[in-house]
Amino acid sequence: MPALNAHLYERLQSVPEDSRRQLLQSTMLPCGKIKVAGQIYDHFSGNDYLGLSQHADVIQAAAQACNVSAGAGASRLVTGNHAHYEALEVALAHHTRHEKALVFSSGYAATIGTISALMGKGDLILADKLAHACMIDGAMLSGARLMRFRHNDVAHARAVLHKHQGQYKNALIVTEHVFSMDGDISPIDELLELKNDYDCWLMVDDAHGHGIVEYVNRSSVDIWCGTLSKALASVGGYVTGSALLIDFLLQHARSFIFSTALPPSAVAAAATSLSILEREPWRGARALTHAQHVCKALGLAAAQSAIVPIVLGSNSKALAASKALKEQHLWVSAIRPPTVPNNSARLRVTLSAAHEDDQIERLITAIKPWVAA
Numbered sequence: 001m002p003a004l005n006a007h008l009y010e011r012l013q014s015v016p017e018d019s020r021r022q023l024l025q026s027t028m029l030p031c032g033k034i035k036v037a038g039q040i041y042d043h044f045s046g047n048d049y050l051g052l053s054q055h056a057d058v059i060q061a062a063a064q065a066c067n068v069s070a071g072a073g074a075s076r077l078v079t080g081n082h083a084h085y086e087a088l089e090v091a092l093a094h095h096t097r098h099e100k101a102l103v104f105s106s107g108y109a110a111t112i113g114t115i116s117a118l119m120g121k122g123d124l125i126l127a128d129k130l131a132h133a134c135m136i137d138g139a140m141l142s143g144a145r146l147m148r149f150r151h152n153d154v155a156h157a158r159a160v161l162h163k164h165q166g167q168y169k170n171a172l173i174v175t176e177h178v179f180s181m182d183g184d185i186s187p188i189d190e191l192l193e194l195k196n197d198y199d200c201w202l203m204v205d206d207a208h209g210h211g212i213v214e215y216v217n218r219s220s221v222d223i224w225c226g227t228l229s230k231a232l233a234s235v236g237g238y239v240t241g242s243a244l245l246i247d248f249l250l251q252h253a254r255s256f257i258f259s260t261a262l263p264p265s266a267v268a269a270a271a272t273s274l275s276i277l278e279r280e281p282w283r284g285a286r287a288l289t290h291a292q293h294v295c296k297a298l299g300l301a302a303a304q305s306a307i308v309p310i311v312l313g314s315n316s317k318a319l320a321a322s323k324a325l326k327e328q329h330l331w332v333s334a335i336r337p338p339t340v341p342n343n344s345a346r347l348r349v350t351l352s353a354a355h356e357d358d359q360i361e362r363l364i365t366a367i368k369p370w371v372a373a
């Protein structure tokens with residue numbers, strides 16, 4: 001057996017140094033502008049869509065909660081269930097039009113914990129081809145059979161369910177509301193029809209829609225989930241659904257049971273962000289308007305959310321574009337496989353209510369040659 005480092009060195013050789021290797025970079029200021037290695041850039045790669053991460057009320061709520069305790073000290077079922085949770089869960093349930101909510105330590109933990117608690121051997125999980133890794137990981141952890149349907153293709157999902165009818169106990173359809181790397185919206189109304197026709201359950205991950213595009217019929221979706229780390233500018237994840245679902249997850253979701261509660265500051269910040277999101281709908285509207293303007297100026301299909309993908313194809317082209325933009329003090333990350341399908345490397349542009357019009361105009365001017373090329 002080789003020494004661990006020799007083994008790891010060997011395995012890393014399969015990841016070429018230039019185009020696929022992931023590196024960490026130290027950053028500051030997540031919203032509108034970003035500071036990296038002493039330089040300030042206009043920032044179009046974050047998920048702080050509503051510009052709340054530096055909002056005075058959100059920071060103050062976190063700081064106040066921090067005055068009492070920096071950490072929760074235990075899991076929620078032991079002694080970590082501090083009072084900030086209840087206020088946030090009541091607000092999340094109300095906001096998503098569901099009976100109850102449960103907050104987990106991340107969106108990833110919420111999704112893998114829920115899917116693996118609910119589904120098991122003999123069940124079927126049918127996932128959109130572009131569904132986030134957390135849904136796929138949850139499905140694998142559950143032991144259920146995992147099948148995929150072509151992206152947003154409800155007819156294909158129907159065909160898969162039809163073909164395998166009677167071969168499984170329970171079936172769960174999983175998808176995203178707004179797709180994280182493409183910015184398009186899932187046909188939830190049609191998926192509801194499908195799940196009723198085939199007696200399955202539907203789970204929708206709303207990590208990127210929250211506050212920008214709100215699906216009006218959320219209460220009809222069995223399991224609604226999302227993150228506190230993007231539009232809500234904090235950290236954590238949530239699931240909303242019936243009171244029975246939440247009670248079931250309390251008993252069975254292992255990522256909930258066996259993990260320490262979030263610090264009070266994170267929960268208080270998310271609750272404050274949620275109240276601002278509800279009070280100031282202009283924030284989501286502004287992010288969406290910015291995205292629509294960028295698409296129009298670049299001759300792209302109309303934006304459906306705050307996420308605008310500029311698909312360039314090869315890894316090297318996406319990296320070259322990202323580098324050229326950086327030289328103009330614009331920070332737009334290149335997203336490469338395996339995060340996106342092969343040959344669809346892209347610039348993922350995200351717009352925020354925190355962006356000013358002049359930043360957007362600089363972005364458009366700098367990206368234009370890459371779209372035309």
Ligand SMILES: *Cc1c(COP(=O)(O)O)cnc(C)c1O
Nearest residue numbers: 106107108132180207227229236
């Ligand atoms: C970011 C994201 C998650 C994970 O949420 P975290 O709170 O960052 O763990 C889950 N699902 C989707 C679709 C996401 O984009």
